[in-house]
Amino acid sequence: MAGIKYILQREVFDSPEEKILSVCNVTKLIKKKKNSYLCIVVNTKPQLIVNVVQVKQQDKAYKRKRTWALDEVKMIDGKNESSETHELDIVLEKQYKWFTANLHERQNFITVLYKQINRHVKGEKAVFKNVPKSWLSESSPEKQVKGNNQNDADDHSDESDSYEDFHALTEKEESDLSKLISECDFAISNAELFMEQLGKNLQDLDGANISSILASEKQVDALMEQIETAINEAELVEKRLDEYDEILCHTRDTMEKMGEKNLMIEIANNNNIKLLNELEKVINQLDLPHVHQVALTDTDLTTAAGLAAAKSAGKALQNAMNSDIDPALLRLTAVQDQRKRFEKWKAKFSQTISRHLNNMFIHLGNDLNEAQLHAPVHEISLSKHNTVHRELSTYAELMHWTKIMDRKAYDGLTKVYTTSMGKVYDREIRHFFDQARQMISTNKDEMNTSMTGKFKAQPTTKQVAQPYGLLGINRELWSNGVETNERQKFDSILEKVLAELEPVALSEQMFCIGFFQLDVLSPTTKNTQTTLDSIGADVGRDDRDTAAGTALVVPQKRIDRQINEEVRRMMISLFGILEPELNNFIVSFEKLDSFYSMYVLVRLTQHVMSAQDAHSFLSMTFASALVQVKRNFDKFMQMQVQSIRESKMPKRSKCGLLPYVENFEEFSNTAESIFRKTQRRNDLDKWYTQIVGVIFEQISVHANEHPKTPHQVVKMENFHRMHSQLAQLKVTVLESLKKDAKLKYNEALRAYVTKYFGRPLEKLNLFFEGVQQKVSQGVKETEISYQMAYSKQELRKVISQYPAREVKKGLESLYKKVEKHLCDEENLLQVVWRAMQEEFIVQYNFLEERIQRCYAGAMINLDFSIEDILKFFSEIARSH
Template sequence: MSGVKFELQKEVFESTKERLHGVVTVQKTNRKKKIPAYLCITGSIERPIRFTIYLVKKTEKGFKRKQEWTLSSLKESNYKSKESLEFDLQLEKSYHWLAQSVEEKDAFFALLHQICSRMHRPPKFLNFHIDEEDEATRNVNMAIVSVPKDTQMIESGDEEFGLTEREEFDLEKVLGRAENAVVNAEAFMEQLAKELSILDGENIHSIMDSEAQVNSLMDSIDKSISQLEEIENELVDYEDAVTHVKSAVEKIEEENSQMGTAAKNNQHLLSELTNLIRALDFPVGSQILNADFNSVEGIAKATKDAYALKEALNIEENIHPALLKMRSVADQKRRLEKFKQKFSQNLMSHLAKLFIHHGNISSIDSSSTVQALRLPIINLMYNELTPYTKLMGWLKVMDSEAYGSLLKTYTLSIQKIYEKNVRILFEEARTRISGSATTSGKLSGSTNDLRIRGRFFGKTRSLANREGDTESQGSGEGSVDSSERQHFYDILEQVLEGLEPSVNTEEKFIASFFCLEIGSSSSGNVSIVSPSKGSAGGELRRIMSSLFSAIETELNSFLTNYEKMEASFCMGAMVRLGNHALKAENTSTYIGMIFGSVLVQEKRSFDRLMNSYVQAINDSRLPRKAKPGILAFVTDFEDFAVMAESIFGNSARRSDLEKWYVKMLTAVFDGIMRLAGESGKTPGEVIRMENFHRLHSILSRLKVPALEQQKKDAKIKYNEALNGYVTKYFGRPLIKLNEFFEGVQAKVSQGVKESEIGYQMAFSRAELKRVIKEYPAKEVKKGLESLYRKVEKHLSEDENLLQVVWRAMQEEFIVQYKSIESLISRCYPGSKITLEFTIDDILLFFSEIAQSH
């Protein structure tokens, strides 16, 4: 608290010439956010003393006085209780505060009570007792005022206080010595005058007695003054001497400073010259011209010397620009440039010979590797050229023209190797697939040739056969079977796997050896990056395109050739290309880019194939003579889906297949509905019922989550067709009974009670019995046999739905029978009229008819 008091005194009350006597930390009791403030009691330094109460708050900029009150405005102080931190002050209005601690509260009230007790009209102090005041006063760390108590006069507002306690005591003592002081004031005044004259006389005698002592004191003072003058004269002499010494010292310091500056300049000049000599010094000039590029040690030595030469040529980075104008510096740079040019020519000539040499020896037949369907890796060349990597980095920085010439020489030398090997690899792949192949890629007449044997979905039945005839189906040609298809895909997979290692290895070597990566340095420390990023990446991609342009050309030709024989091969090619393009090791590599480019072509082939499938479905027609049965495109879809599932599986390209599944099924649904509407002899309900039943069965077996909705839709359309057929062809075998009871229901709807129907002439019991007699059990069975033959004629044997339809008709007959029985029991109660056959008879009829056929 003493620290806060000190800050308040210095920052707030120092400028207003007030002294802080007491302070208490408070906060208002009616605020949710408790913001602390300080309640201060101050007194003026000048007399008469004025006491003031301030409310001070602390802000970010310091303390700020918010409110102030004169002490005379205090009417009442409520201490409340010892246990509570709350207290009230009644000023111009009542203020309620909460002290930070009981000790601060007690000290504040003790000080306030002590000051107010001297006022002419002190305020009221509630719940604050004298014994508490005495105890609190002992703990107060603040003095009230420094003016003596007996002389202190306190003013509050415009009102002065009375006599102090000391003044009252002295006055009473004087008055007590004169008994008539109050009665006879004149006598009292005379007595005081006599005493005053006596005191004055005593003071004069006392002064006269001390005259000798005063004279002695004056003599001592005169001697002291004389000695002080002597000391002052000596100090002046010393000051003059020191002034001369100061000038000499300053002159010496200036001379020392100039000498230090000269020494620093000399040291700086020596340092610059040393750096210049070190930068320009190249002691191995003659050695670098005769560098040995044929041994590992010689290459390492040449590399070290080359980078030393590079550092010497980059002199601008190490010395001051002004030094470059020196003739010796210019001469040395010309000398170093000659070293660089000669070394660069020697290095370029040596590397160019190496490139051409390896281009020739690597062109020797690599049949053993290619026959394994793997593009050979030129490890011999890589091992021999790798030690020159840092020198190639030096050449790229120091002689870009020589670097570009070597890059071109390497590309031309190595390009013919890869073109030859890629061509041999794909010829070997064709031989593996077709038995033998010519350079043109056409199949020979070998019995192992892969021939085109079907035009659609790999089945003898073709959706492209718009007329629906079977002439082309009897030619004896089979489709490409699953083993032949898998054989083609296996060879394709081997080709793709065989291309990757060689191409990726070559790309990493070129990027490292020719320093074509982003972030590569002249020291040869490099890291492989995407060939499509930055200028270095673009150069890498250009070189790879020159070396391996044959891959994309041969791969596209290879796939196109076999897709002309079997268009569905594009599906497996698309899956395998996608898998290889997404391999982690192929990401951002040239081979991955090739696979991606060919994948785009295969995706287009796949889309064309699927469009042809959909178009064939849309163009399909019913057979002219035979029963439609299961439509060709429904069975073909099943074969296609089985084949596609085996190819795509859970591959990354499955989403492409599922999108076409939906489009194909939409065309299949529309085709079934369209052809059902075009049918002649066969009811459209039968075509829809049989084909949607088969389609639902196909989708259930496939278990493709993406086709779940199509499976439900097929089930719904099958049930609709079945119910429609039963309703249309089963009809109402008890037609007259049905018409009779339709009339009964009409009367009931007109308001006739069911129990009174029998009294209607047209619907009497006799009339009902007459109608019932027209339907004996024998005639009912005969009618059902005729119906069975009709259903049997409508349905085909492809889907075997005869018994399903017959059971549905049986259930429909039973429903009609129960409806008639119910109407008889309600409209003719107690008549004991019943049909001449029972439900058991109906079940027996249906069973016997089905078994007999």
């Protein structure tokens, strides 16, 4: 151990401050070929530190691999308290499992580690497990190995401490020692002579040192004098430097004072320049040329030159009053005086504009009313006021100025315009719709009827007439309807009405938006009424004298909504009569004929969907009317469904076609002519599905209620008619219902034939049913003739009861019964008769087959053949 300790001390821990206390040769427990050394090393500088170092040997070279401080050691596990165990586990940042090569090194390493941890670790100390208690003491481990007494342990402890003080030779000491030994070859053979030689050399060296010291005394004195001289010179230099430092400090203070004075001068100059610029800016902003002052006080709006001068003056005044001036400068007397002059000029100018525009609005309204009194009434048209708009547009800029500078005057002018023009539009729109009613009505009575919403003269029957076109009511009970050409005339005039309204309303709306600047929320000056309250914006002003024209910070969506609301309010003031008149016009004709609601629904939808501006007043008005029309349409369709459910059976000998089935053709044809290839097709299809579904339900219900006609006939005829009508309509959503109608018709036909045709050869059928029963009991078909009840004689006796003459007579009676059941409208008699013929042939073939199978060779046949049957049916059909 001493040898490897010496080697590691020299090659790895070569610093004088590092000393090895203990070394243990270990290998990994699993990979035992990888050899390394665990060393306990003490470092004395800069302070005493003890570490555990793992040294790895590679190709005869040693290299540090890991280093741990003592406080990083968490646990030492000896695996077994026996001293003969080679395993050793140390828990550091993880658990390391080692196998020690030498038991003595293992014991010494554990003991020294325990001693160093107890000396240097202040906090929580490592835990030693499965280690002999005798090792965990302050004494050296040499005691347990050699088995000496306690006194020997003290001596060995001193020896260990001295070994711990071992210092390795430096390279220079090692070279000098080697040189000395090489000069004395006899040192090994004659040690006394070698010691005498060493002592002699030492005496010579001491003498030479003393002589050298005595000889250098004068030189030392001279050196001391030079040092004294140098000190004096240094003091002189230091004094001179202090003088220079005082001069420099004085110069520095002087320069600092001069710099401060220059800075203050520059600041003053900059402030004067800024003040001059601000004053020039204020003067330029608040200066109003004399020509503009004259235009503001003596305004002439009747000439083109005066109007142009007024516009320029108003714009200049607006810029001056809304100029961006620092709030501090607003307290200047000159500024306040100038702003007072601005207020006087503004009030004067605003008053002149308001008076002039107010008179114009009133006169224009009166002139338009006078023109209407002499307007022709023979054609439907709505006047367009483009001339008025062009005349007023020249004053649009002044109107915009009024909105910004004097909101009160602007609101007053807006109210005067809407009042004057609103009266004009009220009269024009009423006259316009009166013209439309006159063109739709064919005579004065119809006109009065449409205006009052009453129906035409009721039929002179005891029963009260029902509204025209209800599916569940007999046509005889309908009130007088409107011809198809009248409906088409209404549709064309309605289209013209809507087309005439669009340009007039849109033109007026665009004029109002541009003239009254409804698409701009203009900021106001300090003395005008702000628009913030109307839009609910939370923008406050601390001082009414703050800069005018500050931008309003309002969300864009709220601004757009406010603009739309302002436009709508103005258009309602102008066209307030439009929506009620349009609704009255539509409702009056819908009361006359509910089919008008279909025409209105289609036309209004086309105009709403094709509108260029979906948010315009007219589009919103049409959309509102469209909602009411759609409700009326749905109400009309619901009345159709209700009339079908409440329909009553016709009190006739033959039921025939039910009212709603008969009326459905006219209803569907009318609806298709209106809704074909339109945007409201889906609405009609939805009601088609519901109406046809209710018709199918009620056919089944009413078929069981008629006292005379068989329910199979009622279903057969009505489902046949519905299938025919649905096939002609070719509506996609009704395809499934068309197939259902065909299926129900066929089922009713089969049920009717089965019930009323029955079995004309009943006794023969009963005879062979008995034969079939015997066969099922085990009697062979060839042996049936040997049965007493089913002998050949019995069969001939039964066949003799059905001569051809009697069969034909029975068929004639059946034909009359069928003819009595079926109605003439559907022409189903021949269809039913052909179905009965086919049924008779099937029964005939069945009987013939049974005769040939059970009575083969007996020469037994029916009195008639299939050709006879065909002849019977044909002759009966032709005779009727």
